[in-house]
Structure formats: structure tokens, C-alpha cells
Amino acid sequence: MTSSQVTREMFDQVMVPNYAPGPIIPTHGIGSRVWDQAGKEYIDLAGGIAVTGLGHAHPELVAALTEQAQKLWHLSNVLANEPAILLAKKLTEMTFADRVFFSNSGGEANEAAFKLARRYSWEKHGPHKHDIVACNNSFHGRTLFTVSVGGQAKYREGFEPVPGGIKHAPFNDIAALEAAIDENTCAFVVEPVQGEGGVTPADEAYLKRARELCDQHNALLIFDEVQTGVGRTGALYAYMKYGVTPDILTTAKAMGGGFPIGAMLTTTEVAQSLTVGTHGSTYGGNPLGCAVANKVMDIVNTPEVLQGVERKHELMVSGLQAINEKYGVFSAVRGMGLLIGAALTDEWQGKAKQFMTAALEEGVLALIAGPNVLRLAPSLIIGDDDIKEGLARFERAVARVAQGQ
Incomplete structure (x- = not known):
């Protein structure tokens, strides 16, 4: 079957209907531009939901993957492999962490983090200390x-009963957090910037108080940096920007530049609770993924890239604000680094997807973060010309929706 015979309609015939992808099928990309089956070009301001942090087909990543593909693809964790050991060493040298657990995704990294937090508290303090507090x-x-x-209750609907021992408190509300964390809390987990929740950064005072409360109650502080990690905020990990160090950190998305890989990072003391046989992952630490991630970390963890993220943030935010001065559709433009959210005004509540669809038609890939926020998460090394052209196309999309076209 040729590429021309693969259609968007075919997706609906063979896939479980849990996704509703757009009407085009991209076939290839270079840098921050992709092309669909018809040859139409798009500027990618979505980054595969903050995954393709170095753009598409980055030559150094292609080389790293190709080289490893000619050596070893898989061993399982019955044996160690060189790329995984090298990547773990690199991550511990670059961060607060002493130990690493590899997974295939951010969800699996978080699953490992939550299991570790409960097991650590069970061993250290007893079975009563199992509550997880989240936002x-x-x-x-x-x-x-x-x-x-x-x-977010919508993601639990229809899957009940769900695991117990979990409490939720309002994000960025110190008083609520003080009321939620107690002697039964094993961990508090937080995203330094809420992604799916609307691209909302945490307040520094909130995270610092969280650290104090966890210390006070012998609870672990977990930072979910699946979306904010690997340079996305202008620091290698967002905790470095806030000056608040967690006990456990999860990372994925941009870590593999598009190749599926995730990791849970933690300290020597906490890591000891995951003894042989307590947790695992068949593909975790896969040589292909680790080889690519090694190269990603080397490229991203440089002043050139990280400072570039800060500069590109200003370029994108000023561009979005200029668009808003004309059309008045955003109540706020917020975020950190190249994770940017444009919240819609009351008049446009619930219509974020309309703007995203119009953007696609105008040749630019964008995202939403819930029904009321547009989200942009482009490559960390996107060129200034691509930013300007992408925002020009995005402005045409905003104009179309705002003018009812």
C-alpha cells in the first residue's frame, strides 16, 4: 500500500475512537516545518505536545539512532546496556538525583514515582502513611x-472505582496545601507549570512552602516535569529555576526528541525502597531510546540552547500580545520558556479548538490546553524566521475566527 492510499478516513476504520486527529496526515518534517500527503507545508508550533524539542529529523539524533540501530535494539533488564548506563550517569550529573529508573513514557515514570513514594513511606513510617496529595x-x-x-475528573469518569488514598487541593493555594498535607501524607506531587490544566506556572512561594511542609511531615516532594523538563522552561529542569529541589522528579516527552522514553529521578535514600522485583519495565532503558536521549541531553544542556529558549519566549509572547491588541481574544498570555498558553476571554470560552483548527488550515500546528487555552510548545531551537512566519499564519487564523469566517 502506497502513502497515497493511506487516508484519514482509514484511521477511523481501524483505530479505537479515543483520538480525534486533524484532517491531514503529515509525512515528513525538517526542523520546525512539516509536510502533509498533499505536499502542503506547516510550521510546527506544537512540538508533538512538547516532545520534538529539537525539531524534526535533527541530524545528530538521526545519526545517534542509526548508529545504535546497527548494534543493539533490545536486551531487557535481565542485562545492562551501555547507552542506559551512560544516560543515567549523565542525568545524575546534571541534576539533584543519584539514581534513575527508565520507563517508556511520562505516565509510566509517574506510576513509578507514586509507587516508590508509597513503598518508601510504608517501609519508613508504616502502612498508615500512604496518602498522595495532588492539585x-x-x-x-x-x-x-x-x-x-x-x-481532572473527566479523565476518571467511567473507570471507577479508582485507587484510594488520594487527595486534591487547589493549585497555588498555600493555605489549602497546609490543610491537605498531614501525618498520613506520603507525597505531594505538583507540575511546576500545569500543562493540560491551562499552562499555569506555580508561584515560587507555593513550591517553597510545599518543600517545607513535606519536610515537616516526612512526606516526599514529587515534581512532575514530564512537560516542563529538558529545557522547555529555559532551565534544564524547572525546579532549577524555582530553587526548590524535589525528592523525586519525572521526565519524558522532549527527553527522547520524539523517541519514546521516560525516567524517574530520585535520591539514593529514597531509591533503596525499589529493591529487586518490586517494579520493572520490559522496554525501560531500551538502548535505542537511551542512545537518542544521550544526544538530546548533550545538545539541550548548553547555554546556547537554554538562553535561546528565554529569548524565543520573549519573541513569541510579544508576537501573541501584538495579535491580541488587534483582536482582543486573549485574557492572558502566560507560561515559561517555550511552554506558552494564551487564555481566551469570556466571550471565547470553550472555543479553543476552533482557533486550533483554523491554525491548521492556515498552515501552522498549534495545541490546546483544555477548552479555553491555546498552547504553543515549539522546538527549543526553532528559528526566528519560523517563529515570525508561524505567528503570521496564526494571526490569520485568529482573524478568521474572530471575524466569524
Whole structure:
């Protein structure tokens, strides 16, 4: 079957209907531009939901994957492999962490983090200390455990009964957090910037108080940096920007530049609770994924890239604000680095997808974060010309929707 015989309609015939992808099928990309089956070009301001942090077909990533593909694809964790050891060493040298657990995704990294937090507290303090506190509007994955911890009821609907021992508190509300964390809390988990919840950054005072409360109650502080990690905010990990160090950190998405890989990072003390046989992952630490991620981390963790993210943030935010001065559809433009949210005004509530669809028609890939926020998460190394052209196309989309076209 040739590419021309593969259609969007075919997707609906063979796939479980849990996704509703757009009407086009991209076939290839270079940098921050992709092309569909008809040859139409798009500027990618979505980044595969903050995954393709170095754009499409980055030559160094292609080379790393190709080289490893000619050596070893898979061993399982019955044996160690060199790329996984090298990547774990690199991650511990670059962060607070001493130990690493590899997974295939962010959801699996969070699953491991929550299991570790409970087991650590069970060993250290007893079975009563098992409560996990999370935030309203948070998102931590799609497994039964992670949708239960996630603070959005719509993702739990129809899957009940869900695991117990989970509490939710309003995000950025210090008083509510003080009331929620107690002697039965084993962990508090938070996204430094809520992604799916609307691209809302945490207040520094909130995260610092969370650290104090966890220390006070012998609870672990978990940062879900699946979306904010690997340079997305202008620091390698967002905790570095806030000056608040967690006990456990989860990372995925941009870590593999598009190749599926995730990791849970933690300290030596906490890691000891995952003894042989307590947790695992068949593909976790896969040589192909680790080889690519090694190269990603080397490229991203440089002043050139990280400072570039900060500069590109200003370019994108000023561009969005200029669009808003003309059309008045955004109540706020917020976020950190190249994770940017444009919240819609009351008049446009619930219509974020209309703007995203119009953007696609105008040749630019964009995202939503719920029904009321447009989200942009482009490559960390997107060129200034691509930003300007992408925003020009995005402005045409905004104009169309705002003018009812």
C-alpha cells in the first residue's frame, strides 16, 4: 500500500475512537516545518505536545539512532546496556538525583514515582502513611493510578472505582496545601507549570512552602516535569529555576526528541525502597531510546540552547500580545520558556479548538490546553524566521475566527 492510499478516513476504520486527529496526515518534517500527503507545508508550533524539542529529523539524533540501530535494539533488564548506563550517569550529573529508573513514557515514570513514594513511606513510617496529595486541574498520565492522582475528573469518569488514598487541593493555594498535607501524607506531587490544566506556572512561594511542609511531615516532594523538563522552561529542569529541589522528579516527552522514553529521578535514600522485583519495565532503558536521549541531553544542556529558549519566549509572547491588541481574544498570555498558553476571554470560552483548527488550515500546528487555552510548545531551537512566519499564519487564523469566517 502506497502513502497515497493511506487516508484519514482509514484511521477511523481501524483505530479505537479515543483520538480525534486533524484532517491531514503529515509525512515528513525538517526542523520546525512539516509536510502533509498533499505536499502542503506547516510550521510546527506544537512540538508533538512538547516532545520534538529539537525539531524534526535533527541530524545528530538521526545519526545517534542509526548508529545504535546497527548494534543493539533490545536486551531487557535481565542485562545492562551501555547507552542506559551512560544516560543515567549523565542525568545524575546534571541534576539533584543519584539514581534513575527508565520507563517508556511520562505516565509510566509517574506510576513509578507514586509507587516508590508509597513503598518508601510504608517501609519508613508504616502502612498508615500512604496518602498522595495532588492539585486540582493537574495531569499526570493515563494509567488508572495516574488519572486518579491527576486532578481532572473527566479523565476518571467511567473507570471507577479508582485507587484510594488520594487527595486534591487547589493549585497555588498555600493555605489549602497546609490543610491537605498531614501525618498520613506520603507525597505531594505538583507540575511546576500545569500543562493540560491551562499552562499555569506555580508561584515560587507555593513550591517553597510545599518543600517545607513535606519536610515537616516526612512526606516526599514529587515534581512532575514530564512537560516542563529538558529545557522547555529555559532551565534544564524547572525546579532549577524555582530553587526548590524535589525528592523525586519525572521526565519524558522532549527527553527522547520524539523517541519514546521516560525516567524517574530520585535520591539514593529514597531509591533503596525499589529493591529487586518490586517494579520493572520490559522496554525501560531500551538502548535505542537511551542512545537518542544521550544526544538530546548533550545538545539541550548548553547555554546556547537554554538562553535561546528565554529569548524565543520573549519573541513569541510579544508576537501573541501584538495579535491580541488587534483582536482582543486573549485574557492572558502566560507560561515559561517555550511552554506558552494564551487564555481566551469570556466571550471565547470553550472555543479553543476552533482557533486550533483554523491554525491548521492556515498552515501552522498549534495545541490546546483544555477548552479555553491555546498552547504553543515549539522546538527549543526553532528559528526566528519560523517563529515570525508561524505567528503570521496564526494571526490569520485568529482573524478568521474572530471575524466569524
